[in-house]
Amino acid sequence: MQSVGILSTGVYIPKNFLTAEDISIESGIPKDIIEKKLGILRKPIPGPEDHTCEMGIKAARKAIRKANVDPLEIDLIIYIGEEHKEYPIWTAAIKMQQALGATNAWGFDVAMRCGTTIMALKVAKAMMSSDDSIKTVLLAGGYRNVDFIDYENPRTRFMYNLGAGGGAILLQKEVNKNHILESDIITDGAFSEDVVVVAGGTKNPITKEAIENKLNMLDVLDPEGMKLRLEEKSMQTFLKVIRAAVKRSGYSESDIDYLAILHMKKSAHDYVLKELGLSQEQSIYLNEYGHIGQMDQILSMELAEKSGKIKEGDLVVLVSAGIGYAWGATVIKWGDC
Numbered sequence: 001m002q003s004v005g006i007l008s009t010g011v012y013i014p015k016n017f018l019t020a021e022d023i024s025i026e027s028g029i030p031k032d033i034i035e036k037k038l039g040i041l042r043k044p045i046p047g048p049e050d051h052t053c054e055m056g057i058k059a060a061r062k063a064i065r066k067a068n069v070d071p072l073e074i075d076l077i078i079y080i081g082e083e084h085k086e087y088p089i090w091t092a093a094i095k096m097q098q099a100l101g102a103t104n105a106w107g108f109d110v111a112m113r114c115g116t117t118i119m120a121l122k123v124a125k126a127m128m129s130s131d132d133s134i135k136t137v138l139l140a141g142g143y144r145n146v147d148f149i150d151y152e153n154p155r156t157r158f159m160y161n162l163g164a165g166g167g168a169i170l171l172q173k174e175v176n177k178n179h180i181l182e183s184d185i186i187t188d189g190a191f192s193e194d195v196v197v198v199a200g201g202t203k204n205p206i207t208k209e210a211i212e213n214k215l216n217m218l219d220v221l222d223p224e225g226m227k228l229r230l231e232e233k234s235m236q237t238f239l240k241v242i243r244a245a246v247k248r249s250g251y252s253e254s255d256i257d258y259l260a261i262l263h264m265k266k267s268a269h270d271y272v273l274k275e276l277g278l279s280q281e282q283s284i285y286l287n288e289y290g291h292i293g294q295m296d297q298i299l300s301m302e303l304a305e306k307s308g309k310i311k312e313g314d315l316v317v318l319v320s321a322g323i324g325y326a327w328g329a330t331v332i333k334w335g336d337c
Helices: 020-027 031-036 052-067 092-100 116-130 154-159 208-212 223-248 266-276 293-307
Strands: 004-012 016-019 042-045 076-079 106-109 136-143 165-173 177-187 195-197 218-220 258-261 315-322 326-336
Touching: 004 052, 004 116, 004 136, 004 293, 016 020, 020 031, 052 092, 052 136, 052 165, 076 092, 076 116, 092 106, 092 136, 116 136, 116 165, 116 177, 116 293, 116 315, 116 326, 136 293, 154 218, 165 293, 177 223, 223 266, 223 315, 223 326, 258 266, 258 293, 293 315
Parallel strands: 076 106, 076 136, 258 315
Antiparallel strands: 004 165, 004 177, 016 042, 136 165, 177 326, 195 218, 315 326
16 A cells, blocks of 8 residues: 655634633633633634634645645545535535635545544545545645534533634655554444434424524433443543554554544543553643644644654554544654655
8 A cells, every 4th residue: 555644734723712711601610610620721713704614724725835735736635624614515625626726636525523534534545545646635624613502501511612723634645754554433323313403404494493492502412321321432432443543553552652632621631641651741632722623633733743742753643532423543653754
């Protein structure tokens, strides 16, 4: 199989933020609990022009400039952002193609909630390895599911960290750096209807009454059942995909140098690091960003590279979990290969 490497990444973060104090006022939860237990000091929220696909375009422009790549060299664009975007029925990748001047590319959208980036890396690598016409691929998208959070609904408390932003990864075949190794993904349909926006789909069309009853916001239909089932499975499956991806890449968990992990409550973050034998210095807790969905791993990599936490020759693992439920991990051998 031909090697695929990361040329560059790009991140766009809106200028507007909600602080722990803001969330405390809206939710009634003490600020101390929001900061220490939920792990949110502040999080970005969208401004008037921070639309979902547009944030992905801004991140993509940064990645393209950083790699000094002509947009005409891009062969494929995969939109990795959320389905909640500028228009309900719309292929965002095609808009990206036009906005970026990547007229030689073709594009499509993929979705697996907060697991989308991991899934798209796996898909892109497979496509690049099997199709000689695909040499350079852009993964890009935006996220603003914070729009669906009702801070007065305690059932969605674990999602109060949702924020907004954009991310991009530029991939190229046979590039001798930042090689994408193996991935592992697990999905479990037993959770498929636990977390949903009740109104707005074909089952429950949007109505004035639905909006008045906040049925157009994220909700948890069976909170107690979900909690019991998820507690039994979530952390262990998290560790399972990490260990499987690392093993399939020819390494062991003791070889992991950096873990690019999504934002979650601090105790869960610490548990994963402890189980893998990693120190706090081998990851970044995104308590000043919250959870920007599938952009968390891209943001974590950028922050780690800038702060020197990722070095030449390091083994980097990206890991995600998304409602549905889906868990995924991808391994990258960082630097010149």
